[in-house]
Amino acid sequence: MNFVGKHILSVAQLSRSDVEQIFSVADKMIPYAQRQRITRVLAGAILSNLFFEASTRTRLSFGAAFNLLGGNVLETTGLASSSLVKGESLQDFARVISGYSDVIVMRHPDAGSVAEFAESSRSPVLNGGDGSNEHPTQALLDLYTIEKELNYRRKSLDGLRIAVVGDLKYGRAVHSLLKLLKVFHNITVHMVSPPDLRAPERVIAELQEAGHEVRDFDQLELGIQAVDVLYVTRTQEERFSSAAEAIKYKGLFRINQAVYTQHCEPNTVIMHPLPRDSRETAQELSEDLDSNPNLAVFRQTDNGLLIRMALFALILDVVDKIEFHSAPVAWRADPKKWEQPPFD
Ligand code: NCD
Numbered sequence: 430m431n432f433v434g435k436h437i438l439s440v441a442q443l444s445r446s447d448v449e450q451i452f453s454v455a456d457k458m459i460p461y462a463q464r465q466r467i468t469r470v471l472a473g474a475i476l477s478n479l480f481f482e483a484s485t486r487t488r489l490s491f492g493a494a495f496n497l498l499g500g501n502v503l504e505t506t507g508l509a510s511s512s513l514v515k516g517e518s519l520q521d522f523a524r525v526i527s528g529y530s531d532v533i534v535m536r537h538p539d540a541g542s543v544a545e546f547a548e549s550s551r552s553p554v555l556n557g558g559d560g561s562n563e564h565p566t567q568a569l570l571d572l573y574t575i576e577k578e579l580n581y582r583r584k585s586l587d588g589l590r591i592a593v594v595g596d597l598k599y600g601r602a603v604h605s606l607l608k609l610l611k612v613f614h615n616i617t618v619h620m621v622s623p624p625d626l627r628a629p630e631r632v633i634a635e636l637q638e639a640g641h642e643v644r645d646f647d648q649l650e651l652g653i654q655a656v657d658v659l660y661v662t663r664t665q666e667e668r669f670s671s672a673a674e675a676i677k678y679k680g681l682f683r684i685n686q687a688v689y690t691q692h693c694e695p696n697t698v699i700m701h702p703l704p705r706d707s708r709e710t711a712q713e714l715s716e717d718l719d720s721n722p723n724l725a726v727f728r729q730t731d732n733g734l735l736i737r738m739a740l741f742a743l744i745l746d747v748v749d750k751i752e753f754h755s756a757p758v759a760w761r762a763d764p765k766k767w768e769q770p771p772f773d
Pocket of ligand 1: 486487558564567600601602662663665702703704
């Protein structure tokens with residue numbers, strides 16, 4: 430697809446060649462994200478970052494990506510401090526904010542709200558997460574990370590075996606990731622969740638229609654065997670009707686080094702969209718895995734910058750206009766070093 434001026438609301442918009450195009454532009458962004466080079470290609474452009482739900486990495490990563498391309502970022506956070514609490518419609522809101530902005534990122538607690546906002550926006554809108562529905566840029570950065578990690582292990586996305594673990598009902602990151610797997614071939618997905626937190630039927634059906642193999646597990650130890658990637662998620666407690674309801678599921682599946690060593694194949698990649706819940710009641714991904722070189726969670730967050738830079742560059746049509754300046758690194762002794770996977 431031609432990305433120029435397009436909204437990115439759902440991974441359903443993306444074909445395999447779209448995904449590959451985004452990944453190839455993301456690769457070109459590495460020297461800029463690592464501060465070896467600088468560019469001002471988006472000088473004068475404004476991103477409005479509208480975050481009406483809790484966020485740190487997604488919001489800052491969109492902002493940093495835009496800044497790294499030389500653009501300026503406006504931000505607002507929290508519904509309580511927005512004019513939406515005065516009864517303003519998403520339509521009016523979109524007409525106003527899109528006049529201030531060249532591109533908009535929005536996160537909102539209601540499924541479908543970002544698409545509704547986009548209908549009235551005069552500027553392209555990227556979905557930063559709409560309720561439990563979708564989180565398309567997270568899925569892209571996850572898939573980009575999976576591809577890189579598998580490359581080091583001499584494997585490819587086609588043929589991927591992945592276990593998704595935890596709250597598959599409300600987790601929008603995992604919804605988008607599973608939907609995006611449709612464009613690849615011969616995927617095996619282990620769905621590891623309590624029966625009440627299974628992935629939506631539609632998501633499962635789409636994987637099966639694409640010819641992929643879907644297996645259900647309610648026991649962690651069985652579900653995490655014989656996979657290349659373990660994608661662990663947080664219980665989305667903010668989406669449950671009560672804290673008491675959420676507490677039933679928190680801490681049910683805990684992956685630590687001992688569980689990993691006993692049940693996973695050697696070098697199984699460990700991923701999580703973050704934030705992981707490190708409280709005693711949860712610990713879905715134990716901190717004792719931090720020294721395991723297969724833990725890719727911080728490579729995911731680094732890659733998020735590249736994917737978001739690539740999307741901005743494609744949507745604002747500057748991919749071929751990026752000027753290559755050496756970074757005047759007076760403000761930093763070394764180029765920013767990123768964690769590398771422990772393979773040749
Ligand atoms: C996820 C989200 O907000 O959907 N976080 C993120 O954007 N990286 C996952 C989560 O909050 O559990």
